[in-house]
Amino acid sequence: MKNLLFIISFTLMSSAIHAQIKTNHIAVHVANLEKSSQFYEEILDLKEIDEPFKDGLHAWYDICGGAALHLIEAPDVPNEISKINHLCFSMENMDAFISRLKTTGYPFEDWPGEKGKITTRPDGVRQIYIQDPDGYWLEINDDY
Template identity: 75%
Template structure:
């Protein structure tokens, strides 16, 4: 009986801890803020939100669930860019998004790297990968 009580207490503590954390923002280091803002607004349709610094080096975007994307312009953007390290955004209408990419000739690829292709994961979620102006990889999927 003591073991059961201990297990229940551990579960209650872990549930309490996990409930006390949420994503606030994701920061992305960019080399040209204006160019990156154009990408995140025109390609991803993100909506810019209040920017607290007001110094011309930051931009903030609502990414849902109370979280934000924080773009920070600075010199020396990291050069090690891997598809494995990526941001992922889920969208409601993958077909319309892919059509928009095609209409603007914006390149996309599947996970293995085949241009213009969509990966379907074993769970049925469709995903593509695109790169922002600094070469960072973004996964776009329909797990909305």
């Protein structure tokens, strides 16, 4: 939690950007999407919402306040920190945020791991990934 507060503080420190951030989604790596979806729908009574990938490996659920739970099926749930498990914040001015990262030398990458690059999802949302000091992944996107 101390490290997450560091990232949030870092995000809000710049005098050039005083945009509020909000939680966009929480991504969870699951071994079996069907089984996990059944749990979240039937046990937790979450409402499934549209998901942009349409590949049978993702499911999205409304968790209120504009936030979503994003289930991602992938083999072998990892023992190490994985980019699939990440916290996502949406930025009102992502270009200014990226400029500040470049100015300060704070590393970021796209989904495949190419340093200094931006991913554009199938729905047009742009995203980058950064790591906190403990290596936990945070997605920053422009779906504000």
